[in-house]
Amino acid sequence: MLERLKLAWVVARKDLLLEFRTRTAILSAVVFTALVLTVFNFGRDPTAVPTIDLAPSILWVTFTFAAMLALNRAFALELENHALEGLLVSPLSRTSLYWGKLIANLLFVTIVEAVGLPLFVLFFDVPVWHVLLPLVGVIALATVGFVAVGTLFSAMVIRTRFAELMLPVLVLPFLILPVAWAVQVTARLLAGRPLAEVAWWLRLLGAYDIVFVTLSTLLFPHTVDE
Amino acid sequence: MTLARKGRWTTLVGLVLLAAVYVRALAFTPIERTQGPAQKIYYIHVPAAIWTETAMILVGLASIFFLFLKDARLDSFAEASAEVGTAFATIVLTTGPIWGKPIWGTWWTWDARLTSTLFLFFLYIGYLLLRGAVADPGARARYAAVLGICGMVLVPFIHFSVYLFRTLHPMPIILKPSAPSLPGSMLATWGFSFAVFTVLYVGFVMQRYALARARQEVPHA
Numbered sequence: 498m499l500e501r502l503k504l505a506w507v508v509a510r511k512d513l514l515l516e517f518r519t520r521t522a523i524l525s526a527v528v529f530t531a532l533v534l535t536v537f538n539f540g541r542d543p544t545a546v547p548t549i550d551l552a553p554s555i556l557w558v559t560f561t562f563a564a565m566l567a568l569n570r571a572f573a574l575e576l577e578n579h580a581l582e583g584l585l586v587s588p589l590s591r592t593s594l595y596w597g598k599l600i601a602n603l604l605f606v607t608i609v610e611a612v613g614l615p616l617f618v619l620f621f622d623v624p625v626w627h628v629l630l631p632l633v634g635v636i637a638l639a640t641v642g643f644v645a646v647g648t649l650f651s652a653m654v655i656r657t658r659f660a661e662l663m664l665p666v667l668v669l670p671f672l673i674l675p676v677a678w679a680v681q682v683t684a685r686l687l688a689g690r691p692l693a694e695v696a697w698w699l700r701l702l703g704a705y706d707i708v709f710v711t712l713s714t715l716l717f718p719h720t721v722d723e
Numbered sequence: 724m725t726l727a728r729k730g731r732w733t734t735l736v737g738l739v740l741l742a743a744v745y746v747r748a749l750a751f752t753p754i755e756r757t758q759g760p761a762q763k764i765y766y767i768h769v770p771a772a773i774w775t776e777t778a779m780i781l782v783g784l785a786s787i788f789f790l791f792l793k794d795a796r797l798d799s800f801a802e803a804s805a806e807v808g809t810a811f812a813t814i815v816l817t818t819g820p821i822w823g824k825p826i827w828g829t830w831w832t833w834d835a836r837l838t839s840t841l842f843l844f845f846l847y848i849g850y851l852l853l854r855g856a857v858a859d860p861g862a863r864a865r866y867a868a869v870l871g872i873c874g875m876v877l878v879p880f881i882h883f884s885v886y887l888f889r890t891l892h893p894m895p896i897i898l899k900p901s902a903p904s905l906p907g908s909m910l911a912t913w914g915f916s917f918a919v920f921t922v923l924y925v926g927f928v929m930q931r932y933a934l935a936r937a938r939q940e941v942p943h944a
Contacts, residue, residue, distance in 0.1 A: 663856055666849050674884060
């Protein structure tokens with residue numbers, strides 16, 4: 498287990514190192530997040546609808562879009578020069594490979610979210626300080642779930658036609674559920690409701706994470722092995 | 724008799740019986756007091772909805788066995804079941820709004836149950852699109868199996884979360900923990916209709932399965 502995690506970290510570190518040397522994808526994703534938030538500003542009438550009512554949807558739609566960018570990148574990277582074949586013949590278990598990709602994707606999305614959340618607070622003047630900790634917790638819970646499924650699917654779609662289009666089509670039905678729950682929790686948190694009121698949603702998010710991380714780990718070998 | 728032919732006959736029997744369901748529902752089943760004639764759609768809507776979910780679960784089960792046994796027949800069954808499931812999901816999504824307009828006053832509302840059926844529909848579409856986007860038959864079967872299993876696991880999540888959202892949709896009155904709370908004559912019509920939809924599912928899948936098998940035998944078709 499520990500050995501697998503160590504190897505997973507090697508894969509993740511390789512991805513992140515590549516990323517931070519070029520910085521193209523992460524910078525594009527951050528700029529994209531800022532742009533989506535800006536577009537939302539023009540799509541609402543602040544005199545008619547209070548920001549606090551729209552805030553949870555704005556936050557989660559932005560994160561959803563940003564996550565899509567990150568997921569497309571994960572395995573597309575390995576397609577160049579048949580790098581994936583190299584990874585597959587190396588003495589690396591499939592589990593480690595999947596976890597490595599998952600960790601790299603999670604860190605990538607986390608960075609985007611870490612920039613997106615303050616921007617969201619700044620642009621829409623939403624008070625989050627009093628619920629910052631639970632809010633970060635919900636973001637983390639929802640992110641783990643959909644990045645797990647997304648990483649699995651991105652390994653499949655890279656070898657299909659129209660890969661960039663195929664991934665959102667496949668992932669979104671899986672992503673909407675955790676996002677819908679996260680929106681419910683975020684709305685209640687921002688409205689100052691007690692944590693006990695959102696306990697059920699949090700449990701569902703937790704269950705979703707456990708189920709889909711396990712399932713994706715089990716299914717991943719079938720997406721790369723002949 | 725070939726499987727495709729058997730499937731065609733089964734479907735034909737199913738369609739004739741479906742006509743009988745209409746006759747029984749419209750002429751020999753009492754009109755519901757509060758909803759009036761609009762409630763008749765229930766006899767089509769609910770059996771189709773049950774088979775939509777069941778078809779996805781069967782896709783998932785066939786996919787699990789496929790990944791272990793690597794038997795191309797299981798993949799063909801999953802493909803067939805997914806296509807029939809898509810057709811049934813379409814029935815649910817069209818009969819629902821027809822009922823919704825007179826009863827709720829709107830064709831569509833972002834109610835949890837409606838949205839969850841829509842998810843299932845998108846899941847099916849995604850599954851079929853993925854099958855269409857992979858050229859290599861081996862990879863296509865494996866990828867489709869992975870997606871099919873994930874889809875099957877998603878179904879209970881969709882089901883559970885429905886109970887957490889406030890919903891406009893009537894609660895289940897047959898498939899619930901306590902006894903069905905439907906008058907006997909209505910329950911009989913419903914049971915009949917459910918049996919007919921089962922025949923239709925089997926008939927459609929037989930035909931579609933035969934087609935998928937034929938395609939496997941003729942390469943590059």
